[in-house]
């Protein structure tokens with residue numbers, strides 16, 4: 105059996121005192137296992153990151169940038185190999201795994217511009233002979249804790265900016281699909297990153313708690329579910345660390361009566377069922393404005409769903425793969441049964457679909473006449489279940505979304521510019537799409553939700569990440585003529 109281990113100071117290491125199975129979701133077999141770190145192994149990774157910090161932060165910016173240019177090239181060259189690793193442990197189809205790598209590349213490209221990003225400001229002659237300048241310095245050792253659903257992209261969201269800013273990192277990936285993180289760490293080193301700058305510890309809550317409690321860890325980036333995000337934010341910020349903890353989502357897509365309904369139905373199916381709904385930006389609620397819009401959309405979405413090909417991610421014909429675990433598959437299925445019991449209408453019941461073998465497959469479901477207060481609406485499902493909420497007006501749609509505790513992404517489909525612009529102004533959600541169902545910002549902007557979808561002040565990657573991973577320092581300097589030197593006990597004034 106293959107054992108996936110830690111990667112600390114350039115070495116794969118770690119005995120197997122505690123392990124967890126790593127499944128191939130398409131077959132249901134656990135052909136691999138991952139070691140789960142104890143506190144001592146995490147301390148070892150933190151010590152490696154701390155030891156690598158002085159030399160890395162002293163490395164010239166142009167030399168640092170070289171690593172990202174080379175890393176970009178390696179990610180492009182190894183795309184197929186990396187996609188195969190992702191699919192074998194996550195289950196998503198290979199084209200989707202390749203898409204994840206492409207989006208992660210944007211973060212590497214952003215980091216390659218670090219010479220610009222780390223510029224400070226300078227004011228000459230704020231008083232006679234006095235200049236002021238600001239610098240951005242690394243925060244130190246950063247912990248990066250990532251979820252199962254993007255095992256390569258989310259680690260790149262964090263590591264690229266953190267490392268570009270001169271920090272060193274301990275990455276703790278999901279124990280469900282841990283191989284991609286080790287693959288990335290090796291690629292960084294092949295690209296010229298010194299050993300110890302990026303370390304990977306495999307593990308569960310024990311590893312996370314050790315990172316959160318270590319005085320040597322200065323900042324924590326987390327992406328995962330809302331309850332864990334909230335507890336990580338509270339624990340790490342109480343310990344005085346800088347924290348950004350991105351949580352779960354319930355993303356609403358509003359369809360106005362004037363929208364191109366064929367295009368909206370295509371978008372809804374793509375965004376709800378792509379990656380089996382296991383995306384934090386997946387559309388999980390279709391908000392249809394007007395009964396006629398709702399009736400037409402439900403018919404069009406249901407038609408399209410019947411044509412979807414569900415199968416192993418390695419089969420080029422598959423459009424949707426299995427879910428991550430058997431337990432998760434069964435939990436997702438329970439929401440569909442529960443929705444019927446709560447009075448919603450199950451239009452397409454994916455739990456009835458049959459699949460050969462023991463893979464964690466589930467068919468796609470469409471549930472109409474859903475309302476707040478039903479479990480299928482109130483909770484994040486994170487699977488291939490799309491709910492339809494019928495509302496009478498634009499105002500009702502906005503009020504529904506603004507009242508939801510999650511606020512990661514949302515979208516509106518309309519042909520009317522004024523309605524789209526009002527939505528942009530009125531909606532209280534971090535990422536908004538106009539006729540774009542999954543508005544994940546490009547790498548030059550930052551990603552983040554509001555309310556229970558993000559705890560902390562900084563969004564992730566892009567410009568806000570430079571702020572998050574650096575501390576600013578302002579230097580005031582004076583070079584007086586020797587004859588100008590004088591004693592003055594007053595508060596220094598520039599006037």
Ligand code: NAD
Nearest residue numbers: 250251252277278308309312328329332350351352353384
């Ligand atoms: P998860 O919260 O179960 O796990 C995330 C990470 O936290 C993993 O590394 C895991 O090992 C660790 N962890 C789990 N339980 C813990 C605990 N009690 N204490 C400390 N650490 C713990 O999330 P997941 O199931 O891996 O990922 C899916 C979730 O992530 C969904 O809720 C999804 O919406 C969310 N997500 C959010 C974003 C975003 O940008 N907002 C992006 C991707 C995924």
